[in-house]
Amino acid sequence: SSIKFVPNEPLLVSSGHDNSLHVWIFDQTDGSGRLLRSRSGHYETPTRVRFYQNFRSLLSAGEDKTLRYFDIIYAPKDRELSQGKILHRARQKQVSAESLKLPVITQFSFGYARERDWDNIVTVHRENRFAYTWSWENKKLGKHRLSSVRQRKNVQTTACCVSQ
Missing domain, CATH: 2.40.10 (Thrombin, subunit H)
Structure with missing residues (x-):
């Protein structure tokens, strides 16, 4: 709440x-x-x-x-906002669509400047080391999966911030 x-x-x-x-x-x-x-x-x-x-x-x-x-x-x-062709991929792999979705979003941030030119939303997900970009203009998951170069596999990302 x-x-x-x-x-x-x-x-x-x-x-x-x-x-x-x-x-x-x-x-x-x-x-x-x-x-x-x-x-x-x-x-x-x-x-x-x-x-x-x-x-x-x-x-x-x-x-x-x-x-x-x-x-x-x-x-x-x-x-x-779309996560892609989840239903299609689920049918191909014979798994539930729910299992292909990204984990629950725990934090997100966004910027307005030039939102039509590139991905402008960043999300962080439960028990996941990556941050994901989203395109407001296209209303879907973006092209980038962000990670620290030194980040170990057992580390979770917990925060994100997009500057205005």
Whole structure:
């Protein structure tokens, strides 16, 4: 579960065990809040939620091993960022699609500058030594898997940061 206030706005965004995101607005004369918008999409608990694109949208990671985009204003834009042709590969290998997904995302970071030119999102995953890039422009897993040159196989990556 997580809650975040929107800076300089009477808005609060919450996520919880019901696997949905709620936007609350505090505009009542008595100072109380009311539900403004609600979105769902993760079928397991959200683990990380961050504002994206000047607080107009959210990026959200969940226990369901997905990275999702939520537009705060226009719900039809909501989508899961693709990890590739998982269903096709699962059928070929005769394994479950779930087993081919990247592990649960534990941290992510992004930059807005030139997001149309290259991968601009970086994710770190549970019990994984690599960081992965994602393309916002293409809404999918990017081309790069990042690792420290000296990183041993039994080491896990725990943090990432993209400078603005």
